Amino acid sequence: MAARAINVSVGIIAAILLLVAARLASGVLAPLAFALFIIALVWPLHQRLQSWLPKLLALALTMLVTVSFGLVFAVVIVWGVGNVWRALLADFSQYQAAYDGAIGWLAAHGISVQGLWAEHFDTARMLRIAQQVGGHLNTSLVFWIVTLTYVILGLLEVEEMRGRIALLGNREASRILLTASRTTAALFRRYMVVRTLMSVLTGLLVWAFAAIVGLPFAVEWGVIAFALNYIPFIGPFIATLLPTTLAMFQFDTWQAVIVVFICLNVIQFVVGSYIEPQVAGNVLSISPPLVLFAIFLWTYLWGFPGTFIGVPITIAMLTFCSEHPRSRWVSDLLGKRSTGQVA
Known part of the structure; x- marks a missing residue:
């Protein structure tokens, strides 16, 4: 019992130290994690191209496809968000009048929020936020350049690294690394x-609903819902909140706003809680609290x-835990997934 308690304590301390290291070295480790994720996704394509093309040409085509998908995704998102943002700026006076009316109504009922708004959203603060957004854009560009560099180098080293692992003196460690890596990559692709x-599906349903009820920017809301749905829980919530906020200025009654909010949440709930588990099977059998x-x-x-x-990292951690007898209980408790179910 004492030895087991010591092992658990050492494991907890090691986990905390790893998280601290991940925080301190985020500039290096975050692009590396993304690169490994991308490599897992594109490796089948790269492997097939390598079978009938020179290695460097196969690498170039793989990277071209990868970057093209990323650029198309980014352009679509920028188009959707940009259209909504430009329209909101063009009709700013209308929204300002509606805002002033809401503030006046709340003040008449003894609820004062104007002072709170002035305290937290003054001009200087908004300017700092704009500067921070610009800084984040520059940082994101560097992040993706580093990530793509990792991807190029990683694709060149996959086969050699696999051979090194296969030749390890510790046969059990070699088996765990090879099996868990292969299973994790398959899970990433299926995920x-x-x-x-x-x-x-979510984007199409949101677009159809917005068009039916006459909510402006129906296509844009569908695109935004499509993009945000890649982030479990938080993304769908934001995709529901944004059009509902606009509906507050577009419709005359609170009942209509509530109907918009409820219907959008029903769409997210049906897709996320019913349809997706049926399609996904065991690829994401992780408890919702753990995902959040x-x-x-x-x-x-x-x-x-x-x-x-965050979710792909969790999938990888549970997959590796499931391959070792001493850590399999972690996967059984939090993942409840058998690695043998994924080819």
Whole structure:
């Protein structure tokens, strides 16, 4: 019992130290994590191209496809968000009048929020926020350049690294690394296929609903819902909140706003809680509290990149835990997934 308690304590301390290291070295580790995730996704394509093309040409085509997908995704998102933002700025006086009316109504009922707004959203603060957004854009560009560099180098080293692991003197460690890596890559690919299908379905349903009820920017809201659905829990909530906020200025009654909010949440609930589990099977059999905790934890450690990569990291950790007898209980408790179910 004493030895087991010591092992548990050492494990907890090691986990805390690893999280601290992840926080301190986020500039290096976050791009590396994304690169490993991308390598897992594109490796089948790269391997197939290598079978009938020179290695460097296959690498160039793989990177071209990868970057093209990323650019198309980014352009679509910028188009949707940009259209909504420009329209909001063009009709700013209308929204300002509606805002002033709401403030006046609240003040007449003894609720004062104007002072709170002035305290937290003064001009200087908004200017600092704008500067921070510009800084984040520059940081994101550097982040993706580093990530793509890792991807190029990683694709060149996959086969050699696999051979080194296979030749390790510790046969059990070699088996765990090879099996868990192969299973994790398969899970990543299946996770992204399912997430993409559900994102497309969510985007189409949100677009159709917005068009039916006459909510402006129906296509844009569908695109935004599609993009945000890649982030479990938090993304769908934001995708519901944004059009509901606009509906407050577009419709004359609170009942209509409530109907918009409820219907958008029903769409997110049906897709996320019923359809997706049926399609995904065991690829994401992780308890919802663990998914939410992973998103918040990795967002805190790595910022916005951690918001997206948190769930894949959790999938990888549970997969590796399931391969060793001493850590399999972690996967059984939190993942409840058998690695043998994924080819």
